[in-house]
Amino acid sequence: MSATATQPETPTSGTPPRANPWPARLGRIALAVAAGLVLYLSFAPRPLWWLAPFAFAGLAVALHGRRFWSGLGVGFAFGLTFFLTHLRWIQDFLGDDFGAAPWLALSALMALFLALACGLMTLVATLPxxxxxxxxxxxxxxxVRGRFPINGFPWGRTAFSQPEGAYLPLAAIGGAPLVGFAVVVTGFGLGALVVRLAAHGGPRPRALAVPVLCALLPAGAGLALWPTIGTDAESGSRTVAIVQGNAPDAGLGLLGQTRTIRANHIAQTERLIADIRSGAVPKPDLVVWPETATDVRGDDPVIDRLVDELDTPALIGAKYRLPTGRTQNTVVAWEPGTGQDGRYAKQELVPFAEYVPLRSLARLFTPFVDDTGDMQEGTGPANLDVADTSVGVAICYEAAYDYVSREATAAGARLLTVPTNNAWYGPGEMSYQQLAMSRLRAVEHGRAVVVPATSGVSALVAPDGTVDRPTQLYTAATLVGTVPLREQTTLSDRLGAWTEYVLVGGALAALLTGIGLRLRTRRTRAGQAPQTATD
Structure with a gap:
């Protein structure tokens, strides 16, 4: 038996040099940045919901063929571009006092979540x-980012780019999670289609089947569901009056404007009373004030008088001082001749605004920590019995959380309201972004939604997400209209959080499968030693 050793091949002078990888890498990053910008443009106040799938198509192309660490870079570029533009309104709130640091830090933190997601996507990108x-x-x-850290930050979820259009009816089936999933599947299907059509030698027709289905089926399902979205009154209707008293555009300066905001809402309510008496507007069944339009510390004879003169129940957004001295962000039900008759306290408080987590660390970054007391969170369900019906309440930031309105609807709410105080955030896009959430919630729960905002945008949202006569920003206004009361529960409400649990379970199963296949491939390669001897 003889053996001959194999020698490694040596490159010859004719071997072409390796291509420089940097132009391709920079091209992928540029594509990811462009995709992040397109995703931002798909959100309110622009009615460009249809851009969102194209943003994810661009992301899919940028991720094609990448491995974990490269995927992280692509995802961070995509996420940072999106959040820097989408959260620009934070500068209107904090810019003069804090500079760009809070805006940049929050955007970067959110982009890290997205970067990790894109890195993990590379582990499942080769699965059928x-x-x-x-x-x-x-x-x-x-x-994950909607729950962690510090109760999460669900702002900017994909579903919130869809307050109208083909995907919105899916909210009645699976809520915000299903709407977001449908948009992203469409985009990734389009991206896969582009990659396969551009493949060398052309694609096989069978290879296009899955991308085409992914690109077309979600929007088609949404369009097919539109006729099922009910808007008719099932248990009567209510004429609702929104009081938008207005507030100064002062950012953090609003901390010293509590009396001004209260006076503005009192004055606007008195105008409403005069209009009702003159017949200029119909007498409402319910009057609604925005979030924290006043302070309530025990009895309030002024609001008692206003409600008595209206002769109409009211929901008053207020900072409510408890007997313990703690404060809650509440909506108080006020009845003519009776006064206060129940209240709901906000459950999802805004970190660093309504309470300060990690005070010792936060003190290093803000001078306001020692002057800011922690509000006390409330408990659910978020329902108030007023105007002979049950009204579900989600206060401001709570519109971004699925469970608040879901629990209220499950407890019997026939109408939803989202009182908010967006005067802090200037004339930018924040108010419109939040209104888009309420439009999605209307379809998700099959309920009309009343949105009273301190300085706008106030609106009456129909159960199909349409908006009639929204108010303008930074104006005093009254909006009076009739909204239906509905009892039928959507499939989304009956399924509850299970839609999200199933989607998350599918993601975890896919990741485990992808990781397992990758480890098996590595073991297989490691076990194949090169042949070094011949008989």
Whole structure:
């Protein structure tokens, strides 16, 4: 038996040099940045909901063929671009006092979540029906950042880009998680289609089946569901008056404007009373004030008088001083001749605004820590019995959380309201972004939604998400209209959080499968020693 050793091949002078990888890398980053900008443009106040799938198509192309660490870079570029533009309104709130640091820090933190999601997507990108699994991983990241850290930050969820259009009816089936999943699947399907059409030698027709289905089926399902979205009154209707008293555009300066905001809402309510008496507007069944339009510390003879003169029940957004000295962000039910008759306190408080977590650390970054007391959170369900019906309440930031309105609807709410105080955030896009959330919630729960805002945008949202005569920003206004009361529960409400649990479970299963296949491939390669001897 003889053996001959094999020698490694040596490159010859004719071997072409390796291509420089940096132009391709920079091209992918540029594509990710462009995709992040397109996603931002799909959100309110622009009615460009249809841009969102194209943003994810661009992201899918940028991720094609990437491994974990490269995926992280692509995802961070995409996420940072989106959040820097989407959260620009933070500068209107904090810019003069804090500079750009809070805006940049929050955007970067959110982008890190998205970067990790894109890195993990590379682990499932080679599985059959990859656009589906990649979309599930993206929705997994939205679930995580909506809960962690410090109760999460669900602002900017993909579903909130869809207050109208083809995907919105899916909210009645699976809520915000299903809407977001449908948009992302469409985008990743389009991206896969582009990649396969551009493949060398052309694609096989069978290879296009899954991308085409992913690109077309979600929007088609949404369009097919539109006729099922009910808007008719099922248990009567209510004429509702929104009082928008207005507030100065002063950012953090509003901390010293509590009396001004209260006086503005009292004055606007008195104008409403005069209009009712003159017949200029119909007498409402319910009057609604925005979030924290006044302070309430025990009895309030002024609001007692206003409600008595209206001869109409009211929901008053107020900072409510408890006997313990703690303060809650509440909506108080006020009855003519009776006064205060129940209240709901906000459950999802805004970190660093309504309470300060990690005070010792926060003190290093803000001079306001020692002057800011922690509000006390409330408990659910968020329902108030007023105007002979049950009204569900989600105060401001709570519109971004699925469970608040879901629990209220499950407890019997026939109408929803989202009182808010967006005067802090200037004339930018924040108020419109939040109104888009209420429009999605209307379809998700099959309920009309009343949105009273301190300085706008106030609106009456129909159960199909349409808005009639929204108010303008930074104006005093009264909006009076009739809204239906509805009892039928949507499939989304009957399924509850299970839709999200199933989507998250699918993402975890896909990741485990992808990791397992990758480890098996590595073991297989490691076990194949090169042949070094011949008989």
């Amino acid at each position: 029906a990859a656009p589906v699994w990649m979309a599930l991983v993206f929705l997994l990241h939205e679930t």
